[in-house]
Amino acid sequence: MPINDALLNVGLSHYLILSALLFTLGLLGVLLRRNVIVILMSIELMLNAVNITFVAFSRYSPTANMDGQAMVFFVMTIAAAEAAVGLALATTIFKKFREVNIRYFEHLKG
Amino acid sequence: MQAEFLFAILLLAPLIGFIINGLRWKSKNYLLAGSIATGAVAISFIAAVLVVMKLFGADAPKAVTVEYFKWMAVGGLEVPVAFVIDHISALMVLVVTGVGTLIHLFSIGYMSHDERPSKYFAYLNFFLFNMLLLILGENLLLMFVGWEGVGLCSYLLIGFWFSDKEKAAAGMKAFVTNRIGDAGFLLGIFTIFFLLGTVSFDEIISKVAGMPVEVGWSGPITLAALFLFIGAMGKSAQIPLYVWLPDAMAGPTPVSALIHAATMVTAGVYMIVRLSPLFILAPNALHVVAVVGAATAVFAATIGITQFDIKKVLAYSTVSQLGFMFLACGVGAFGAAMFHLVTHAFFKALMFLGSGSVIHAMHEEQDIRKMGGLKKYLPITHATFVVGWIAIIGIPPFAGFFSKDEILWKAFSSPLGHKGLWAAGVIGAACTAFYMTRLMALTFWGKPRFDEHKTHPHEAPPSMAIPLIVLAILSAIGGFMGIPHVIGEILPGHPGNWLEHWLAGSIAAPAGEAHGSAIMEWILMGISVSIAGLAALLAFSFYVIEPDRPKQWAARLPGLHRLLENKYFVDEFYFERIINPLVSGSKALWAFVDVNFIDRATFVVGDFVRGMGSTARTLQTGNMQQYALYISIAIALMFVYLLEGPKRLAELFGG
Amino acid sequence: MTADSLLFFILAAMTVGSALVVILASNPIFCSLALAMAMISVAGIFASLNAWFVAGVQLIVYAGAVMVLFVMVLMLFDLKDEVRAFSRGLVSGFFKIASVAVIGGVIAAAVWMSTETIFSTAPAAPTVNATVATKQLADLLFKKYLFSFEAMGALLLIIAIGAVALSRIEGGTHADK
């Protein structure tokens, strides 16, 4: 695919590659950051990357089906729920250690 | 009366006595306990007599057999609980119950001061029950039951005063040594069973009847005979398993008389006589028996010369006399062995009981160096002891003369005999005469060597004296049941050899011609009697006329004296070379094989697994991000795999 | 370069740029602001894909509700600049970046290789009226995915209760006994 073509005709691939980029960035955040809250944010990034994929596929599928968009709702709900629980956990950790470093989760083992 | 009934009484009377006395084992009433036990044995004796009566008469059966029930039936092995009294066991059962009754009677007086007379009598009765099983059992297995049973009772009675460590140890030694023999006996039973397919004596004898005499060493019959002889060695205290018998003197003296002189120790001889048709087929095995017997006879007699414990002297004497019996068996003179067994039972029981009487009188003193001059204190004991003494050294016409002389003559003349065996027998007899005379001299004659003001020896009560007198009479006249032909011919009425006649149908005789003539027999008889007499005179001169001489001789031959006094260091040898290495070797086994080898090997396996685990554990840090890393690595690898990454890369770079 | 593609590239650049800030900024407040930015950009992306309703929800739920939650928690903690924003370990760090790179690369390669065969030739489906599209979506959610939808509702309720309970536990798992 000549480079010009790629720049002019934005298609499914573009969205998918964007999604991949976003996903990897989110993953890097999860792996590298120490702050629990930032890690949660990175997870949100990854979920959003997935959402982009869903919507893109929904848009570019030959039969224009909306199932992809429906899925986005579920993902968002899960994301919200996960954020809520994650932040609640972060709060308990913070109460104990006055810090929200991921390594305190090591102490969660029974 | 029915044979079944009589046998039941014969066997069960002592057992019931055992149970009654066993249940009241705490009782100190020695008179009651003794009466029950003695009564039980007496009943047994009467029943035995009644059964034996059936064997007399013109058309009497050769044997009375009863069968009660099957004990074991597995595969081809059928073991009924069956008993038999034939011409061999009749002799034995009468001796055992008869002498047994007398010894029980004697025990009443002897054990009067003991803590646990009931227990003692219970054991004694139980012994008798087992002895009867041994004698009457119709098959090898039943005999083995009795065989082990008497060993057990012997253990219990030797260790009767178990608070003394030495005595308990002696009991254990006896049991274990016997067990070695028993193991051999077991192997003998196995060999016979797989050879002949039966363990019943009757069937064994009828099955071996047609078999040829085995020549070599490895034939099954020779093997069986040798195995059985190991059993006999253990029970009858032959070299090399004799060591338990002298120690067994730790038990009460009547026990020594009953078990370790008159009955149990002769079981080996009895067994060989019983299986004589089998043994006769294995001349090589018989040679072994004869040589071991002769060696034991001399060996034990020489030890007897230097012992100072009155019972030990008698014990070695017993070992030596048993050697004579095996010598007789070994040369095929089974009748002579039986004969000596019976006469020995009389005079040795007499002498043991006599020694018991002496020990009782001397307040448990057994060292003959601290006796002497007891003749005036214990006239009855002395008189009866003299009878026993004459009998054992073989002065005619006392019992010992006939039986011992027959053995010597057979050792010389039998086709299986040898002049060397005869010579060994004569030496043994000479030594016997010497040490018995020495024993008499040191115990009864000369001057008292104890404090006459402190110790007041008293003559035995009647319950102890009666058995002594009865046994003395038997020792005196017992020999007439087997008068040799050469003597019978010159006697009025020409009495034949009754015993030989009685046993003729039941025992085997060696094939081949006996050598030696009547003149020869007279000459040999003369030689042996005169040698024994000389030895006795020598001992008399040593210990009565010149009491210093023994010490001079001991000083002159220090090596020999030390060797004899220490019983050839056999016990020490066994202890140093067998028992100690066994114990320390076992400790080493435990330490090295179990703890250091097997356990360590299992630990190595365990440590390996544990090592792998702890290696893997380092991955599990609990660090959540590390876990996330693992997940991402796994996902990456999965993708690479799913997209055929390696192939694509190869395409990319390769072509 | 058409307007559509220009819009896409701008939005994509904004998304990626703000995502980078999220994972690189040492102050969590900056992170959260960058995240909000990323959310808005993603909403834009949705819009560019004609998913108007989803784009709206993205704005309301994410940029609105979730972000408020994050920011409030951050305010509650009163966090300063972090001395060490990233976790320790050179080796593991290397592995982390490498594995992520592999994943990203592989996904991109997969897209590169597969879109050609699947969709690239297929033209985008004809755009429909936003109202119709929303109606279709509603149809799906309340008919086909009704059960899942209701389950989601239940889940949210449980999560709400759970979150409250969790944050009220004294000392959490390390309560002093």
Add this chain to the structure above:
Amino acid sequence: MLLSLIVFMPLVSAILISLLPKENWIRPTALFLGLAQFVVSLVLFAQYDPSTPALQLVEFVPWVPALGVSYFLGIDGISFWLVLLTTFLLPVVILGSWTAIDKKPKGFHIALFVLQTAMLGSFVAMDLVLFYVFFELSLVPMYFIVGIWGGTRRIYATTKFFIYTMLGSLLMLLAIIYLMFTAQEVLPAKQMTANILELYKLDIPFIAGQFLNPQTLLFFAFSVAFAIKVPMFPFHTWLPDAHVEAPTPGSVVLAGVMLKMGSYGFLRFVIPLFPEASEHYAWVFLFLGVVGIIYGALVAMVQPDVKKLVAYSSVSHMGYVMMGLFALNTYGVTGSIYQMLNHGISTGALFLLVGMIYERTHSREIEKYGGLAKVLPIFTILFFIVTLSSIAVPMTNGFVGEFLILLGAFEASMFFGSLAVIGVVLGAVYMLWMFKRMFFGEEGELVSDKKHPLHDLSLREMVVMAPLIVLIFWMGLLPNQFLQYSKVSVEHLVSTKDAYQLSIHTPQPESDAQLAFGMKFFKSVAQAPEAK
């Protein structure tokens, strides 16, 4: 239903015990339930027909049909006495541990009853998978019995015991799976099966002299599992540790029944399933049996701890059992079965007695005793009788078993048979030496301790010992009454072991059988001597 009743009654009992509200109700209830299951097991006498080698009282319910696994119970002459031994020992053990177990009695009795189910199950299971389940299940309660109520090194001992036994049975599991697949391929039904009667029909290829062939490998996989359980010589080291650390009742059950699961496994599975390999490698087991006998005896001799001594004596005695089994003749196998019972009774009794003295002095060191005979006469008498049984003096049970085993071993191999006889001597040595040191001589420090005078056996303890003592003599004096129940089965096994088949016995409907069971029981006992 009888077998299911026998097997699961203890499990139900365990549940009942777990529901008991008060601690001091537990022991009487447990004793009652233990006696009840023993009485139920006595019904076997009425229902069991000793005249046929076929499998009796069969229960068959498919369990996992796809794998051919079924709930298949049955009993024959090989397992008959083992089942009764198991049910018999339970009440004895409960009464024997009346005071020995002072903490958590509820848990202990539950474990004991669950163990009982597992052991009984493995004796009557005729499906390999079912057997395996019971076989492994038995480890769990024993693990807790040793691990919770044991001595100071209990954790070490119980872990060792568990892992050792587990390791072996995993090999067996592999072999079982292999057998099931082979059955699918070879048998006409073309169906996987774990039914042992079907598996008996397999003819597994065997090449003499080569190790890597199916039958040899399977043979050794099974053998190792059972040899560890027995335990045979090189695999025995878990036993002394487990015995020393186990509480008295644990030791009794372990020695009395659990070890027999190993030797029973040889008899039920190894020999009939792999006849050629068994015959070809019999010498290995004869050899290891002899080594076990002599080695166990020698090591027992030098043990300072009386319980350890008894444990090593177990190694020696089980060596006899192994020899008898691999003599592969009627005498040896019969002797082995008998010896299993003997060992259960006399070693069980020894452990009980050692436990009784341990309760009094809290020491098991032989050297600290001495002169017990004077202080505890009744205890001494009982101990002596049990000692006699252990060293196989005639007229006690031990003799019959040992004699038959030695006879069989002698027939199979004169060399090994003769060597094994050494064990007869050594057995007397270590037992009597221990007896001498503990009971005779001067009073030891523990015995003469005036502050803690020793009391002779209580009535309860005598009641515990009484049935064991009675059995010791009963089995010694009238062995035929016991032998007749296993006779036909053993002869069938030995004579047809190369093509061993077991049919299922369908009894004639006998309406009065249940009613007259008591009559029949006594009749069978009374008729025993005549039975051929």
